Amino acid sequence: MPTSLPPQTQSEVLSDAQAMALALEQARQAASLGEVPVGAVLLDADGRLLSVGANRTVCDHDPTQHAEIVALRAATRKVGNYRLPGASLFVTLEPCMMCLGALMHARLSRVVWAAADPKTGVCGSVESLHLHPTLNHHTRVTGGLMADEAAQALRDFFRQRRELKKLQKQGQQGQSLVDGAP
Ligand SMILES: [Zn+2]
Numbered sequence: 001m002p003t004s005l006p007p008q009t010q011s012e013v014l015s016d017a018q019a020m021a022l023a024l025e026q027a028r029q030a031a032s033l034g035e036v037p038v039g040a041v042l043l044d045a046d047g048r049l050l051s052v053g054a055n056r057t058v059c060d061h062d063p064t065q066h067a068e069i070v071a072l073r074a075a076t077r078k079v080g081n082y083r084l085p086g087a088s089l090f091v092t093l094e095p096c097m098m099c100l101g102a103l104m105h106a107r108l109s110r111v112v113w114a115a116a117d118p119k120t121g122v123c124g125s126v127e128s129l130h131l132h133p134t135l136n137h138h139t140r141v142t143g144g145l146m147a148d149e150a151a152q153a154l155r156d157f158f159r160q161r162r163e164l165k166k167l168q169k170q171g172q173q174g175q176s177l178v179d180g181a182p
Helices: 016-032 067-079 097-105 147-179
Strands: 039-043 049-054 088-093 110-115 140-143
Touching (some): 016 110, 049 067, 088 147, 110 147
Parallel strands (some): 110 140
Antiparallel strands (some): 039 088
């Protein structure tokens, strides 16, 4: 299920900062479901909201359900076209190769990301596929917009997850003592 759109912003022309703020809101929603907090927002060629997406890989048992893909699927279905020329995508984490590939196939004019991803980011971190001359004729990619907020959301999520795992482990050890198990 695509994430529902916030109705108050559907007809407004959004600035880059407003679009990324919406993407951050999506990231926070993902975290509340136990998903790695990544959110995405797609704007049409006029800068109006087309769709939003949040990372849903765990909930959907689907490794392709990154925020960018969720937003892209919602937008292409809404428009009735597998290409979205002129559209812009805002995402809180540097795209991976799957997502960058999909965004290029959709012929977006612009991709703007927030925090760098040193593990799977291919827009400057692990690779710079967005600059490859034979891969990219259509999509301009820029990074670093509201990077601190996006990176903080990720750090908070992983810290909370580590703390939870530690507590669970301590609980299991306590239970072992009660049961007399080693
Ligand atoms: Zn991805």
